[in-house]
Amino acid sequence: MIELKAVSKVFGQKIALDDLHLTINDGQIFGLLGPNGAGKTTLIRILTQILEPSKGIVYFQGAPLNFSDVKAFGYLPEERGLYKEMKVLDHLLFLGRLRGMDYKSAKLSANHWMDKFDVSSWSNKRINTLSKGMAQKVQFMGSLMHNPEIIILDEPLSGFDPLNIQLILDEIKDLKKRGKTVIFSTHNMSSVDDFCDEVAIVNHGTLVIHEKVTSLKEKYRTGDYKLRFKGNQIALANALWTSFELLECRELNQGQFEARIRSRGGQKFNDVFNELSGAIALEAMEEQLPTMQDVFLKLVTNEK
Amino acid sequence: MKNSWFIALRELNERLSNRSFRWMLFIGPLLVLLAVFVLVETSQQGVESMKVLVADPANILDGKITAHPSQQLEYDFYNEYLDHEVFKNDARFNGYDALIEVNHKVLDNKTVRIFYREQPSFNLKTTMRFDLEGRVEEVMLDQFSTMNSNEFRKIKQKLNVRFMDVDDPLNTSEEETAWVGYSLGYLMLFFVGFFGMNITRSINREKTNRISEVLLSSVRPNELMMGKILGNLLSSLLQLIFWIFLIGIGLWAFKEFFFQDYFIPDYLNQTQVDEQQMSSLGMKNTFQENMSLELLYYRINYPFVMLNFGCFFLGTYWVYSSLFTVLGALSGDESDGQQFSLPIWIFIFLGIYAGFYAVSYPNSEWTTFFSYFPWTSGMVAMVKICSGVTTIAYSLLFLAFAVQLFVGTLLVFMAGKVFKQGILSNNHRVSFKLLRSWLRKN
Structure with a gap:
C-alpha cells in the first residue's frame, strides 16, 4: 500500500502539488487522471523518488518510502527514452541490472518478455532501427523486467496502434491478476472505464476526487436509458409523459427506433421498464452510466 | 556504486x-x-658522403685539412681560383660533389663558402664545418703565435659557468x-x-x-x-x-x-x-x-x-x-x-x-x-x-x-x-x- 500524507511540491513560485492525501491499495489498477499541468507527473516522480516532496511524506507498505524501495517499482514515463545506439537485448539487460537483477535472471526475464511480446527476432537490432511503436514495446518490457510489485505507467497507450493497445491492456489486466498494483496515468478515458478499480483526479496540484470507478459512476449517474423498440414515436412520447425527458430518437429500420431518455424522478430500471413496456414493443433497454470522460469533464469544469 | x-x-x-x-x-x-x-628523418636527410674539391688559390690550408679524416668525406685541393659557375659546368669537376672556396683573406674575414650539387646531410655539414674551423685555427696559430694547437685549445676553452639550484646542487x-x-x-x-x-x-x-x-x-x-x-x-x-x-x-x-x-x-x-x-x-x-x-x-x-x-x-x-x-x-x-x-x-x-x-x-x-x-x-x-x-x-x-x-x-x-x-x-x-x-x- 502506498500512502501520501500532506504531500506538497513547490518549484520556485509554482505549487505543483498542494497538501495531497492519497492511499493506493495493493492489487488494483489505479487511474491517475487530470488535465495537462495538473501535477500528475510530479506526483509520479515523487512516487518513483526522482523528486522529493517539499513537504509531507510518502509511505510504502507502512514505512516511509526510501531509495531501496525503487526495486519494487516499475516505471514507464510519458516521454519515452532509450539509448538509440544500443541493441534491444543489451538495453533490457542494462535496465534489469540497474533494478538489481543479476545477469542470469535479467537475461531470463528479457527473453521471457521478448517471447511474450513475440519480438525475440529483434534482440540484436539497434533501437534506432525500430519503429516508434516497437521502441515503446521495448520500454514497456523494460519497466516490467524485474517483476516489480508496483507498476507506474504514464500514458502507456500513446504511440501504439489498436492491436498493440489491446496487447498492452491485456498485459495490464494480467498484471492485476498476478496481484500487482498498476498506477495508470492517462488521458484515454475509455481505458479507465474498462479496467481501473479506483481513480484519483488531480487538478491544479490538489486532489479533486478519489473513489472507486463504480461508485463514481453511481454518484454521477444521470438516469439516462437507451432503448430500442418497435412502434411509433408518438406512442413513446405519450408513455414518457412527465416522468421522462426524450433526449434523442432515431429510426433504425421501418418501424424500429432507438431512443435515449432521461428519468426525471430517479426511477429505477424496473420502473422505467414497466412504464414503457405497455406502450411500445421494447426490444432492448439499458441504463447509460456516465463514462469517466463525462465524470472527468464534470469535475474539472466544476473546479474551474 | x-x-x-x-x-x-x-x-x-x-x-x-x-x-x-x-x-x-x-x-x-x-x-x-x-x-x-x-x-628524426628530416634532420638526417641529404647526401651521406661526398668528394670535395677545396679551391685554395693562396694555398692557405697548405693541402691539409684534418688529421682525422672522416670516411664520408674525401678532400682534393686545387690551388687556383675557381668560380662556382665553372665548377658547376666544367666536365673536369664533374666527379666532385662540393666545392669549398677558401678566399685569400680567409684569416681576416673568417668566411668560407661551400657550393654543393646535392644538399649534404646535417652530419656531413657539421663535420665539414668542424674540419675547416680546426684547420684555419691551426694556420692562424702558425702565423700569429708560438703555441701549438693543443695548447691553444686548452686556453681557448670557454669558461664553463653553470647556474646551480641550491635545492638541486647535482643539477639533476x-x-x-x-x-x-x-x-x-x-x-x-x-x-x-x-x-x-x-x-x-x-x-x-x-x-x-x-x-x-x-x-x-x-x-x-x-x-x-x-x-x-x-x-x-x-x-x-x-x-x-x-x-x-x-x-x-x-x-x-x-x-x-x-x-x-x-x-x-x-x-x-x-x-x-x-x-x-x-x-x-x-x-x-x-x-x-x-x-x-x-x-x-x-x-x-x-x-x-x-x-x-x-x-x-x-x-x-x-x-x-x-x-x-x-x-x-x-x-x-x-x-x-x-x-x-x-x-x-x-x-x-x-x-x-x-x-x-x-x-x-x-x-x-x-x-x-x-x-x-x-x-x-x-x-x-x-x-x-x-x-x-x-x-x-x-x-x-x-x-x-x-x-x-x-x-x-x-x-x-x-x-x-x-x-x-x-x-x-x-x-x-x-x-x-x-x-x-x-x-x-x-
Missing part, C-alpha cells in the same frame, strides 16, 4: 561501438609515431627532459579535455532523448553522475593505454629497424671522437644536435614517469570532469554544452601555458602557484618530474596531487547538486542565476 559501475560500463561500450573511437585507438598513436619519424633537472614532461602534460590535458567534453555531450544526449527519467527511477543522481565520470575515465584510459602501448612498440621498432645507424657502436665511437674534438672547439656534437633521439631513448626514466603520469592524469581528470558534468547538467541542449565549454577550455589552455612557463622559469613564484592550482598542477608536475626532482620537491608534488583530489571531490559534490536539478530540465537557457539556484537546492 554498483549501479555507477553498470552505467560506466555502458558508457564504455557506447564508446567502443563508436567507429571513430576505435579508429582513434590506432590512428592517434600512428600519427604521433609518424611525427617522431619525420622529425634539465630543460630538455622538462620538454618531454611538457609533452606528456599536453597529452594529459588533451585527453582530459577531449573526454571531458564527452561527459557533457552524453548528459545532454540523455536529457534530449529522455532516458534520464528512466535511469533516475532506478539510480540516485549521484550514482548516475559518477557512472558517467567513471565511464568516460575508462574510455579515456583505454585510449591512453593504447596510445602508450603502440607508441612504445613504435619507438622500439624505430630503434631496431629504422634508426639502427644511430645506435651501432661504430657510430657511437665516432660521435665520441667528434665530441672530444668539438668539445675542445667549444661546440656541441652531432649526437647532441639530434637531441630527440637521445631524449627518447636514454634520458627518460619511463616507469617512474608513467607511474606519476597515471596519478596526475587521474587527479586532473577528477577536477575537470566535475566542471564538464556541471556544464552538461546546466545546459539546455547539446549546442549550449559546446558553446559554454569555453571557460573550461580556458583553464585547459592555462594549464598548457603553465607547463611552458614552468619549463622556462622552474623556480618562479608563478610556477609555484601553478604547481598547486588544481587545473594546472598536473601539467606542472609532469614538467618537474621529467626534469628531475629532489625528494622534498617530490613530496610537494604529492601535496599538489592531494589538493587536486580534495578540490575535485568538493567540485564533484557541488556538481551532484546541479546534476540532480538539471538532469530533468532541458530547453532552458544557461545562466548564473540558474546555477546559483540549483546549488542552493537540496
Whole structure:
C-alpha cells in the first residue's frame, strides 16, 4: 500500500502539488487522471523518488518510502527514452541490472518478455532501427523486467496502434491478476472505464476526487436509458409523459427506433421498464452510466 | 556504486561501438609515431658522403685539412681560383660533389663558402664545418703565435659557468627532459579535455532523448553522475593505454629497424671522437644536435614517469570532469554544452601555458602557484618530474596531487547538486542565476 500524507511540491513560485492525501491499495489498477499541468507527473516522480516532496511524506507498505524501495517499482514515463545506439537485448539487460537483477535472471526475464511480446527476432537490432511503436514495446518490457510489485505507467497507450493497445491492456489486466498494483496515468478515458478499480483526479496540484470507478459512476449517474423498440414515436412520447425527458430518437429500420431518455424522478430500471413496456414493443433497454470522460469533464469544469 | 559501475560500463561500450573511437585507438598513436619519424628523418636527410674539391688559390690550408679524416668525406685541393659557375659546368669537376672556396683573406674575414650539387646531410655539414674551423685555427696559430694547437685549445676553452639550484646542487633537472614532461602534460590535458567534453555531450544526449527519467527511477543522481565520470575515465584510459602501448612498440621498432645507424657502436665511437674534438672547439656534437633521439631513448626514466603520469592524469581528470558534468547538467541542449565549454577550455589552455612557463622559469613564484592550482598542477608536475626532482620537491608534488583530489571531490559534490536539478530540465537557457539556484537546492 502506498500512502501520501500532506504531500506538497513547490518549484520556485509554482505549487505543483498542494497538501495531497492519497492511499493506493495493493492489487488494483489505479487511474491517475487530470488535465495537462495538473501535477500528475510530479506526483509520479515523487512516487518513483526522482523528486522529493517539499513537504509531507510518502509511505510504502507502512514505512516511509526510501531509495531501496525503487526495486519494487516499475516505471514507464510519458516521454519515452532509450539509448538509440544500443541493441534491444543489451538495453533490457542494462535496465534489469540497474533494478538489481543479476545477469542470469535479467537475461531470463528479457527473453521471457521478448517471447511474450513475440519480438525475440529483434534482440540484436539497434533501437534506432525500430519503429516508434516497437521502441515503446521495448520500454514497456523494460519497466516490467524485474517483476516489480508496483507498476507506474504514464500514458502507456500513446504511440501504439489498436492491436498493440489491446496487447498492452491485456498485459495490464494480467498484471492485476498476478496481484500487482498498476498506477495508470492517462488521458484515454475509455481505458479507465474498462479496467481501473479506483481513480484519483488531480487538478491544479490538489486532489479533486478519489473513489472507486463504480461508485463514481453511481454518484454521477444521470438516469439516462437507451432503448430500442418497435412502434411509433408518438406512442413513446405519450408513455414518457412527465416522468421522462426524450433526449434523442432515431429510426433504425421501418418501424424500429432507438431512443435515449432521461428519468426525471430517479426511477429505477424496473420502473422505467414497466412504464414503457405497455406502450411500445421494447426490444432492448439499458441504463447509460456516465463514462469517466463525462465524470472527468464534470469535475474539472466544476473546479474551474 | 554498483549501479555507477553498470552505467560506466555502458558508457564504455557506447564508446567502443563508436567507429571513430576505435579508429582513434590506432590512428592517434600512428600519427604521433609518424611525427617522431619525420622529425628524426628530416634532420638526417641529404647526401651521406661526398668528394670535395677545396679551391685554395693562396694555398692557405697548405693541402691539409684534418688529421682525422672522416670516411664520408674525401678532400682534393686545387690551388687556383675557381668560380662556382665553372665548377658547376666544367666536365673536369664533374666527379666532385662540393666545392669549398677558401678566399685569400680567409684569416681576416673568417668566411668560407661551400657550393654543393646535392644538399649534404646535417652530419656531413657539421663535420665539414668542424674540419675547416680546426684547420684555419691551426694556420692562424702558425702565423700569429708560438703555441701549438693543443695548447691553444686548452686556453681557448670557454669558461664553463653553470647556474646551480641550491635545492638541486647535482643539477639533476634539465630543460630538455622538462620538454618531454611538457609533452606528456599536453597529452594529459588533451585527453582530459577531449573526454571531458564527452561527459557533457552524453548528459545532454540523455536529457534530449529522455532516458534520464528512466535511469533516475532506478539510480540516485549521484550514482548516475559518477557512472558517467567513471565511464568516460575508462574510455579515456583505454585510449591512453593504447596510445602508450603502440607508441612504445613504435619507438622500439624505430630503434631496431629504422634508426639502427644511430645506435651501432661504430657510430657511437665516432660521435665520441667528434665530441672530444668539438668539445675542445667549444661546440656541441652531432649526437647532441639530434637531441630527440637521445631524449627518447636514454634520458627518460619511463616507469617512474608513467607511474606519476597515471596519478596526475587521474587527479586532473577528477577536477575537470566535475566542471564538464556541471556544464552538461546546466545546459539546455547539446549546442549550449559546446558553446559554454569555453571557460573550461580556458583553464585547459592555462594549464598548457603553465607547463611552458614552468619549463622556462622552474623556480618562479608563478610556477609555484601553478604547481598547486588544481587545473594546472598536473601539467606542472609532469614538467618537474621529467626534469628531475629532489625528494622534498617530490613530496610537494604529492601535496599538489592531494589538493587536486580534495578540490575535485568538493567540485564533484557541488556538481551532484546541479546534476540532480538539471538532469530533468532541458530547453532552458544557461545562466548564473540558474546555477546559483540549483546549488542552493537540496
